[in-house]
């Protein structure tokens with residue numbers, strides 16, 4: 001499932017290619033994904049201009065000049081692909097929605113497993129899926145990273161005070177912090193040397209601060225590497241990301257821990273199950 005870095009890269013691709021373009025027509029190839037695609041979509045989008053793309057958590061928001069915003073979620077296997085119109089239009093397999101602009105571009109929403117979401121809302125109102133979402137892990141301005149890290153640590157320290165759940169599961173809760181999924185949580189816990197089996201309330205302020213730093217480091221590295229491409233994830237131009245080459249623990253059960261090897265220790269990465277999902281960790285490095 002695409003996580004924050006992958007969604008951020010797709011958003012940047014959309015923003016760079018489609019901002020300012022005017023929608024000429026909409027082809028709808030089915031009526032529902034995870035939820036129904038709103039009936040009003042064609043009316044709301046027709047002849048509107050795209051003024052911006054914003055990411056919030058794992059959602060992409062396409063803001064229009066007519067008071068509406070379209071919300072996209074890529075679900076398990078969704079892709080948003082942009083193509084110039086000079087290629088002859090051909091509906092791709094699992095293509096559910098196509099927008100065509102006057103500037104002669106297609107935007108295609110393709111989703112084989114159909115867990116994605118396409119919805120519409122009034123820009124001045126918050127979409128119901130965004131109302132109770134936790135803060136973003138990354139500062140909106142990279143220069144503010146350190147200040148934001150401190151603010152976020154204060155916030156999480158308070159939030160964790162009565163949380164008896166495993167830290168791993170708490171970090172996946174989008175109401176606590178937005179955008180994180182299994183891959184980047186496993187990697188960030190490894191980098192900050194915190195066991196996924198620690199109870200959230202047992203973390204000291206210093207540990208939380210170090211965890212936030214690790215989360216930010218991992219996310220920024222992943223964005224730089226174009227995200228992690230597993231199965232379906234691709235950029236808007238169809239290219240893949242390469243951050244999976246830099247994973248330290250995710251999917252590496254039974255392989256030697258690289259941090260341990262540097263210290264002349266020999267230990268293998270373990271896999272455990274938490275809330276029905278795999279956790280990958282080193283039980284020597286992570287305490």
Ligand SMILES: [Zn+2]
Nearest residue numbers: 257260282285
């Ligand atoms: Zn280790």
